[in-house]
Amino acid sequence: MELWIATSNRGKLNEFKLLFEKELPQIKILSLADFPTYSSPPENGQSFLDNARIKARSLKAMKPNTWVMAEDSGLEVEGLGNLPGIHSARYAGPKAADSENVAKLLKMIQIRSSANRAAQFQCCMVVFNPQGEEMIFNGVLKGQIAKTTAGQHGFGYDPVFIPENETKTLAELGMGYKNKHSHRASATAKFIEKLKASL
Numbered sequence: 001m002e003l004w005i006a007t008s009n010r011g012k013l014n015e016f017k018l019l020f021e022k023e024l025p026q027i028k029i030l031s032l033a034d035f036p037t038y039s040s041p042p043e044n045g046q047s048f049l050d051n052a053r054i055k056a057r058s059l060k061a062m063k064p065n066t067w068v069m070a071e072d073s074g075l076e077v078e079g080l081g082n083l084p085g086i087h088s089a090r091y092a093g094p095k096a097a098d099s100e101n102v103a104k105l106l107k108m109i110q111i112r113s114s115a116n117r118a119a120q121f122q123c124c125m126v127v128f129n130p131q132g133e134e135m136i137f138n139g140v141l142k143g144q145i146a147k148t149t150a151g152q153h154g155f156g157y158d159p160v161f162i163p164e165n166e167t168k169t170l171a172e173l174g175m176g177y178k179n180k181h182s183h184r185a186s187a188t189a190k191f192i193e194k195l196k197a198s199l
């Protein structure tokens with residue numbers, strides 16, 4: 001069985017591959033890296049669900065007879081009015097590197113002199129089965145934003161995100177931690193449970 005994932009984010013893809021390999025090794029994971037002629041649609045929705053749906057529907061139109069999954073995720077910081085939210089990937093500009101997004105985040109918290117560093121990662125996943133039925137799975141990881149970056153693992157805002165009940169950032173805690181506790185791991189676990197029941 002094939003599962004097409006509508007992402008070209010290598011950090012996300014590595015996480016998905018590890019999660020599926022462990023639970024459903026018979027599934028072949030394919031991504032936009034395996035579909036070089038595919039052109040991604042603009043992510044112009046107003047919510048994580050809108051954007052996940054846009055990505056899933058667009059890929060499903062090209063791969064109609066197989067399982068297709070898209071995920072939209074991001075970081076919400078209370079002291080910044082829940083920004084960057086759906087703008088997480090492009091917070092510092094359209095082609096911003098992870099390090100630039102992180103630098104902007106720390107700067108904005110400093111400018112706002114906000115003491116409220118409470119934050120959460122959100123993940124919204126939209127799946128289409130080969131029959132075209134839509135399923136939605138969500139995951140959340142709560143924590144806070146660190147004052148400075150720390151750690152080498154992961155991607156995105158991992159170097160400044162300290163999960164609840166931890167003292168280290170996700171980038172220090174590493175993949176083992178993320179694959180058990182992250183927003184993406186929770187949403188994926190729900191999807192895998194559903195998949196197992198349908199295979």
Ligand code: IMP
Nearest residue numbers: 071072073074075088089155156157158
């Ligand atoms: P998307 O690919 O449009 O869903 O953008 C997701 C963005 O949210 C990423 O580029 C990261 O900036 C951020 N993000 C989502 N999940 C994570 C995570 O697990 N760790 C760190 N940053 C994340």
